[in-house]
Amino acid sequence: MPVLVMKFGGTSVATLDRIRRAAKKVGVEVAKGYDVIVIVSAMSGKTNELVGWVNETSKFYDAREYDAVVSSGENVTAGLMALTLQEMDVPARSWQGWQVPLKTNSAHSQARIEEIPTDNINAKFAEGMKVAVVAGFQGVSPEGRITTLGRGGSDTTAVAFAAAFGAERCDIYTDVDGVYTTDPRVSNKARKLDKIAFEEMLELASLGAKVLQTRSVELAMRFGVRLRVVSSFEEQSDDAGTLVCAEEDIMENRPVSGIAFSREEAKMTLISVADRPGIAAAIFGPLAEGGINVDMIIQNIAEEGRTDMTFSCPVDQVARAEKALNDAKARGEINFHDLVADTDVAKVSAVGIGMRSQSGVAARMFKTLSDEGINIKVIATSEIKISVLIDRKYMELAVQALHDAFELDKV
Amino acid sequence: MPVLVMKFGGTSVATLDRIRRAAKKVGVEVAKGYDVIVIVSAMSGKTNELVGWVNETSKFYDAREYDAVVSSGENVTAGLMALTLQEMDVPARSWQGWQVPLKTNSAHSQARIEEIPTDNINAKFAEGMKVAVVAGFQGVSPEGRITTLGRGGSDTTAVAFAAAFGAERCDIYTDVDGVYTTDPRVSNKARKLDKIAFEEMLELASLGAKVLQTRSVELAMRFGVRLRVVSSFEEQSDDAGTLVCAEEDIMENRPVSGIAFSREEAKMTLISVADRPGIAAAIFGPLAEGGINVDMIIQNIAEEGRTDMTFSCPVDQVARAEKALNDAKARGEINFHDLVADTDVAKVSAVGIGMRSQSGVAARMFKTLSDEGINIKVIATSEIKISVLIDRKYMELAVQALHDAFELDKV
Incomplete structure (x- = not known):
């Protein structure tokens, strides 16, 4: 039997009614002939409690x-989901992490994830269990203690199971109906993407579009x-949501797929740093030890033997960054x-695998911002992304203007 | 190091503050030189939810x-208790049932309980862990699935650990400060017992004095x-509460230790049953299959070849009992x-290991009830217990009169 992995997030299992609704979606896939592995999060709010x-x-x-404490919420949902499926006459049982066993390292x-043996669950599928x-x-760690995978770790659990069991697809059911060209709360022209490449999704996720855990x-x-993001609260269909897939599976070839922010x-600038070999390591070593998430880094030669070093980090880490640097000084x-x-x-970023092959994307981005009178403070680029730091008050304007400039509202 | 087992029930760990208070009591025993095994229930209300x-x-x-679902509440408390102890600089860690592993049969x-290996925990004690x-x-069942031990099962967990580790004592911390001569809500002369024999406690527990799970x-x-029932909410002392122990450890030799009800x-009576060998089995077989908890049984020869059969059961099982008997008919x-x-x-019962060696207990009980004008409907006796069924409206009066008659208010 082909295997399908379906993951339901906290809002999708927040109440017994919602668990029932999710179970019905599982039943539909079982009726199609799939053996289904369902990954559940804790009821929303439980993990925070x-x-x-x-x-x-x-x-x-x-x-x-x-x-040991925070993993208990998922155990409750897993048992309740199995019971709900049984109540619908779908043969199902629950597994806790240690029962699979889903083996991890000891980084509590x-x-x-280090290994997911498939024999236990496959033996049950062979006996006629469907879910x-x-x-x-x-x-579970090598020491036999319970581990957790970090926030959003259920997404990673789902993908790892899909890989281990050779699943046809991994459907992530959530409270949004897919991945958008940008946040619809910032631009009402935002459009849902049918497909997005893994690389693009990675850039979007790490840039703050929190649909899927980066890992x-x-x-x-x-x-x-093949990873699909789909809404728990809409009609079920194989075409719904957004498919996150390999570049080859995407036909259209736009330069930019989305605007993230x-x-x-x-933005922090060290002015007139005495330049010498190893100075970057001397600066960013203490920042890393202080747990600062440094993002963009720019170095300008200011004068002979001295340099300005600029980097960006989350606003709430500024005080810690200042302390780390002053201590090093x-x-x-x-x-x-x-x-x-x-x-x-x-930070505003244009992301797209198309920019690998199409030139002029950066130029169009800078001109668009310039036309709106927005000053660019820092620029950083990668193969498939161009990011700029700008004054925060212009952020929404920049997103909307770039969304228009790259015609992301058009199919 | 001597081992002490301390069990905290749901009300004793209902909030983080109460967990802290319980942890302090654990700390006191650690300071005395014990290696402590703490057994925790779920926060009160969680299991019901x-x-x-x-x-x-x-x-x-x-x-x-x-x-799988209902066992999760205890996991939360175990982790929080371990963290609280660590916060007090007491080396501690949590174990879930499958980690010990506490092996049970498959009667979900x-x-x-079938076995509690001590090696995992003893190895940690040897490394310096104190709790x-x-x-x-x-x-955990032989199939590797999570099992639970039934309501009140944490008491049984505690005693089983005390037995497996040869603990000096098993302290059950709860919301009452011990075992009383009768329910203080019925008689204000009820007195806390310092000691009670296992056999007496068994009769009291099964008679509805719900301090400890019978098993x-x-x-x-x-x-x-050596089992001690002690309050979580009073001063800590080795003499507090009630010690449930072997008969030999009890010096005083009263005929009656407590009045249970x-x-x-x-009371159900089958009138004029056709008597024949095996008739009792024919009656009580269907009742057992119907899940009726039959308690007292009395048979009277009514006339040649026919008999009256009387038994007692909980009031809420009467309809089921009637159906089972009429179906068998x-x-x-x-x-x-x-x-x-x-x-x-x-039902009112006088319980005491002393009545084994002292005569006249039944006579005194019957005379006391008679003096109060209370009619006895059924009598049943065991070695250490005399039970009577009476009209419900006289129950409190009977308990108070018997408590006085056997001078249970006097030390």
């Missing part, structure tokens, strides 16, 4: 106990899992005249 | 999924575990003239 209790109990908590609360309901987000997309790309950015590891933080910036 | 969801999802549910939702926090009420007392008796009883398995149900009776 558990995380809250852990934080209130212990400020610097033992991540092993954190995992951020564990990586294996698996608690998402959790696994789940990486994993899907590595193992060639990130509102809470900060105090230790004599780096030398700079001044450290200037601009906390009123946002 | 989970059971409610299962019942709402599925009327005739798969008990394996029921167990009513599983029996093993174990999720109560749950285990936990049976297990404690079988393995000679059960309000919701019914229709099938020709038994023959009786009439079936009379008296649903306005209560």
Whole structure:
């Protein structure tokens, strides 16, 4: 039998009624002849409640106990989903992570999947079971302790199961009906994409379009899992939602597929750094140790032997970044005249695999922003992405103008 | 190191504050030099919520999924308790049932403990861990699925751990401060007992004094575990609460230790049953199959070849009992003239290991009731118990009169 993986997020299993609605969608796929692996999240709000209790109990908590506590929400949903399916006469049973066993490393609360043996579940499929309901987000370490995969880890669980079982497709049921050319709350011309390439999805996800956990997309790309984002709350159809797939599977060849943005950015500039070999490592080492997520990095030669170094990071990490850099200066590891933080910036990015083969994308982007009177503060590019930092107040305007300029509203 | 088992029920871990209070009590015992095994229930209300969801999802549910769902509450408390102890600098970690592993049979939702290997936990004690926090009420079946031990199963978990680890004592922390001579709500002269024999506790528990799960007392008796019932909400002391122990450990030798009662009883009489060998089996077989909890049984020879058969059962099982007996009559398995149900009776019992060696207890009981003008409808006795059925309206009066007659208010 072909295998299908279906993942239901927290809002899709938030109540017994919604679990029933999700189970009906599973029943439809079983009727088509699939053996289905269902991955469930905790009922929405439950994981936050558990995380809250852990934080209130212990400020610097033992991540092993954190995992033991916060993984319990998924176990509840898995059992309830199995019961609901049985009630609909669909042969089903639940699996907790350790029962599969979904083997991970020991990096508690951020564990990586190492192996998913398929024999237990396949033996049950062979006996006539139609649906294996698996608690998402959790696994078991080599020491036999419960691990969790980090926020959004149920997406990664789903993709890993799809890879392990050679599933025909991995459907991620969520509260949005697909991936859009940009956030519809910012541009009312935003259009749902039928298909998007893995690489584009990765850029969009890491740029703040929080539809899928980044690692789940990486994993899907590595193992060639066809990943579909689809709404739990709309009519079921094989064509619904957005298919995240390999570049070859996408016919249309636009230069830009989407406009992503990130509102809470900060731009930090180290002015007149004494330049020498290894200076970048001396600067970014302490920042990494301080847990600062440095994003864009630009270096300008200011004068002989000295340089300006600019980088961006999330706004709420500015204080920590300043401390890390000033401490490094105090230790004599780096030398700079001044450290200037601009906390009123946002990042806007054009993303598209088409820009690999089509020139002039950057030029069109810069001209569009210029025509709107928007000053570009920092530019960074990759093969399939052009990002700029601009004043935050122009963010919506920039997104809308770029969406128009690249004609993303047109099919 | 000597091992102590401490069990905290749902009300004792109902909030993070209460978990902290319980953890402090654990810390006190660690400071005395004990290695402590803490057994925790789910936060009060959590298990009921989970059971409610299962019942709402599925009327005739798969008990394996029921167990997977309802066991999750204890996992949360175990992790939070371990974190709280760590926060107090007490080395602790949590264990879920399958991690110990606490091995049970496959009787889901009513599983029996078969084995508790001690090596995992003892290895951690040897490494310097001071407290093993174990999720109560749950285990793992030979098939690797989660089982639960039935309501109150955390008491049984605690006693089983005490037996397996040769614990010095098993302290059951709860919301009452011990076992009383009778229910203080019925007699304000009720007195807390310092000690009570296992056998007495068994009679009291099965008679409706719901301090400890019956199976936990049976297990404690079988393995000679010193079991103490103590309040979570009072000063900590080695002498607090009630010690449930072997008869030999009890010095005082009263004839009666306590007056138990059960309000919701019914008395059923089969009138003029055709008597023949095997007639009792023919009557009580169908009742057992119908799930009726038959308690007292009395047979009177009424006339030549015919007999009256009387038994008691819980009031809410009367309709089922009538159906079972009338069905058996229709099938020709038994023959009786009439079936009379008296649903306005209560059971009152005097319990005491002392009555084994002291005569006149029954006589004093009957005279006391007679002096109060209370008519006895059925009498049943065991070695350490005398039970009577009386009109329900006299129940409180009977309990108070017997409590006085056996001077249970006096130390």
